[in-house]
Amino acid sequence: MGFMAWGFVTNFFTYETTKSVVVKSWSVGIINRIVQLLIIAYFVGWVFIHEKAYQVTDTGIESSVVTKVKGFSYHESNVMDVADYIFPPQGTGVFCIATKLIVTKNQFQGRCAESEQKFKCTTDEDCSPSPSHTPGVITGVCLKPSNDSAGFCEIEGWCPAENDKVTVDPMDVKNFTIFIKNSIRFPRFGVTRGNIPPTMTSKEIENCTYHPETYPLCPIFRVGDVLNYTGQNVSTLAIEGGEIGIIIEWKCNLDLDITYCLPKYTFTRLDAPFANNSVSKGYNFRFAKYFKGENGTEFRTLYKVFAIRFDVIVTGIAGKFNTIPTMINLVAAFTSVGLAAVLCDVILLNCLKGAEQYKARKFEEVSEAQIASINQSSGSCLSLRPDKSSCDSGAVSLSNSDQPL
């Protein structure tokens, strides 16, 4: 029993290495090294240096955006300030700057004539209730100034009906400035960053204006510049409204010093994918201010607001060295270097002069017939290891991955 255990221990602590054939051939040797070199170059240059495959990445960026717009401008002889033209007022990451307002004053609940051309009518039959877009419920009556003339269908709702066909000059918003405060966090690495470099002084921040080359880290953006960077026609945008994306990209290599983790601003027109569809051009919405008359009846002023909507979109990816991808890629690299051997074996055993002899040296053949004859005449000169007794030894060594997997 003790003898068997000892036998097991001695077998366990043997070391098994593959037997190799060393081929002293310049042609195969050079091909072998060149292929290996190419594979190593690919891994070092592309996989590790360019693609940074030794890093784990975090794209689940947490972000908080605060915006503040400054500026004032004239709209129809009124001076508009921030409280008038920003929606919503709280300085969120998505906000609108109104550029053109179509105002319908003093609307009361009641019945009145429609103003749109498609609701023109001559008889009540032309005013069948339809689900299409009206500012109120069509009552089915055709309101005509006199009995024989054409008129408009009557609606029930807020009266008078809005007429959004009027021409209004848009506000000049080019000189407004947008201040953006963005703080982010990469939760996987616990890294927190803000878009204002701590090296900037208050004075510098107050007086700078973002410029891609001269001031890429200034957090204050002139609206006119932003619109220009997107390549849009500013006056069309002011008339029809539009959606502009201010994209803050955080691409951080956390293996370097944290101060290199800086934001990059890009500007894009978000409705660009819809450029072909005329239906979705521009950006507008309606809201109302509500008032109360002396007798307590409520009335409202309806605004159709054409606005430039800014979406501050924060995106980010951070990478940091981690053992697991490094190891997996190293293993892949080493194993791939072994690929050279496959190619060289093919050349050696098939294309080279004396291939048969190389085969004879590389391969030793055992057939079932041979084994059978040996079993009959035991003690043959071929049984090189008559002292190998433990039947597990092979299995032990096999299960220990000295073998190529």
Add this chain to the structure above:
Amino acid sequence: MGFMAWGFVTNFFTYETTKSVVVKSWSVGIINRIVQLLIIAYFVGWVFIHEKAYQVTDTGIESSVVTKVKGFSYHESNVMDVADYIFPPQGTGVFCIATKLIVTKNQFQGRCAESEQKFKCTTDEDCSPSPSHTPGVITGVCLKPSNDSAGFCEIEGWCPAENDKVTVDPMDVKNFTIFIKNSIRFPRFGVTRGNIPPTMTSKEIENCTYHPETYPLCPIFRVGDVLNYTGQNVSTLAIEGGEIGIIIEWKCNLDLDITYCLPKYTFTRLDAPFANNSVSKGYNFRFAKYFKGENGTEFRTLYKVFAIRFDVIVTGIAGKFNTIPTMINLVAAFTSVGLAAVLCDVILLNCLKGAEQYKARKFEEVSEAQIASINQSSGSCLSLRPDKSSCDSGAVSLSNSDQPL
């Protein structure tokens, strides 16, 4: 010196290949090939074709959502239009459609009686200031119509106090339509897409209504349909309010043509995980409209708004061929195919008839004792390579990964 360098070069450009034993045995041979076939089938079928392990993926989707609701309906004999029932008005990705309003008109700052039953009192002692939810500060006085009857505690705040126990018929919102404009970008691949196919004409877009089978790409959704798709009771939702998720899923295989990268809409009730908790049923909020009386005092109308909140949630994953995951998975595949050898070795060396002979052929044994005796009687027949002189040669070849790693 030059001789040593030359020796190093010749050794460097040798090619080392493993010496193999070729076993001509049908049983082991067939097992070997079947196991290899299974492993290859797994990698090709599951890993590469099904799981697309040759792609890198981007889940950090950038998204911008614009919504526009259309429709009007009656609420307590008033016609409500978009400016009345949409919160906030700007058409953001998260918006509410008010369905029921409990209105408390003409509130002034002052003192008055509470309206809730739990603030009923008979003496001032019943009205101890409590942090619990009241519409104002409890003053500690019990207001009673006459001295002996029961009354309500007095509060200081906006008066009269809101009574939200009144029954109000909800608005019919089923025929409202929601138009959704969603533009996305996969920053890793620089791919921008919009949810309206460029092939749709303006006329088509204006007249279509989303349907999962017949019109899966129409960006206009009927509210009643959306509520039905979530399997909710529409009238309960209108009374209590609720949260509906409109999920836009972009699952894009960028190895195919970009036109196959299309959105998929699903609808879900977002408060479903809270179905068991009665406390968090429904959705409502309060807001106020402020007015000014003739004498300049401010008063307000308080609204408790029961609303259906729609969250347009955009999610996406894009995959594209990349060499690194492809290579890692190929290496894993090739290495795994080698696993067949482990299994076959176990069978060959333990289970097969003549296993001892196979072992004898596969393994060559060297013991320290043998080496010691050879060292004494140099020039033995075992020293097959007397000309191998450079002591580095083994190390050179070893460090070059001809060896299985």
Add this chain to the structure above:
Amino acid sequence: MGFMAWGFVTNFFTYETTKSVVVKSWSVGIINRIVQLLIIAYFVGWVFIHEKAYQVTDTGIESSVVTKVKGFSYHESNVMDVADYIFPPQGTGVFCIATKLIVTKNQFQGRCAESEQKFKCTTDEDCSPSPSHTPGVITGVCLKPSNDSAGFCEIEGWCPAENDKVTVDPMDVKNFTIFIKNSIRFPRFGVTRGNIPPTMTSKEIENCTYHPETYPLCPIFRVGDVLNYTGQNVSTLAIEGGEIGIIIEWKCNLDLDITYCLPKYTFTRLDAPFANNSVSKGYNFRFAKYFKGENGTEFRTLYKVFAIRFDVIVTGIAGKFNTIPTMINLVAAFTSVGLAAVLCDVILLNCLKGAEQYKARKFEEVSEAQIASINQSSGSCLSLRPDKSSCDSGAVSLSNSDQPL
């Protein structure tokens, strides 16, 4: 032809295994097993158990947040309730609680004197139109009480101009409570969760208050507690405003029961990265309430609101067992175990006594000269496999990855 096919089949179903040298040396054997053990320990302990490399992860969490604030407080002798101090009112994930209001009542469009010190003037020349931040357009006139005294520049816009230098006592918001309802979904795994455990009763939810140790799952947060958790000075925050992040982290191991997938709340001051920049301290915004006078002229009350903004930020990562990363890491593990052999070979062939003999046993040398001489004298004792005729056999076996790749 049939013979050749049969030969191909027999060659295909041979099994090729590497020939190994078994070294019976205690030193190398023990080193071999220790290195293997260390590698296995690293993979099992770090890669698989600690880093859970057998899982695929999903960070593309879909989230929906509903908030509801309760409480009331005095501001300048007025009782403020939710409708007064919450912006926006709908209960979104980003909301502000106003703490201090600077009110400028009864502003009309017109001309009036500025109130800021930097617009002090003695002559009209001091009032050159500047693009800097004023509440209106500078007309270029210096308004002076009398001809010889100093005055302020005249502006055109909403008059009177705001004077935001007044001191106002902030509201006490410490006892307000925030109720957060958050439902999430991991789209990759189709798992939906809510932040209120289904085991909590309505009564429990209504009466609990979040505490990191005693009540970590209660969804109701006292504002004062939240501010304390961030380590901020509450009274400074109330005066200047600030941005607080309520981070809900979902870290879910979906291999365990789904009930272990619970939220974790952390609290942070979001403007912390800007602590060094005095310019961006605090948080405030302006909005206006609009009124109409008897004669129909519109006027407004401007509010400069200092507020505490709460951003409910939801972040999450879910992991679940998947065959592909498991397999890749297993392959890497097995291959790495083979690294032990490289180390042992170096020791065996260079450092050990009798290294030359080990080399002689491990390496069999074939030189081009030998092959040439054999080719001349065919039938040599070295041609062990004279019956190996098919020239493809080597290639077949090579292309089948019995070879280490």
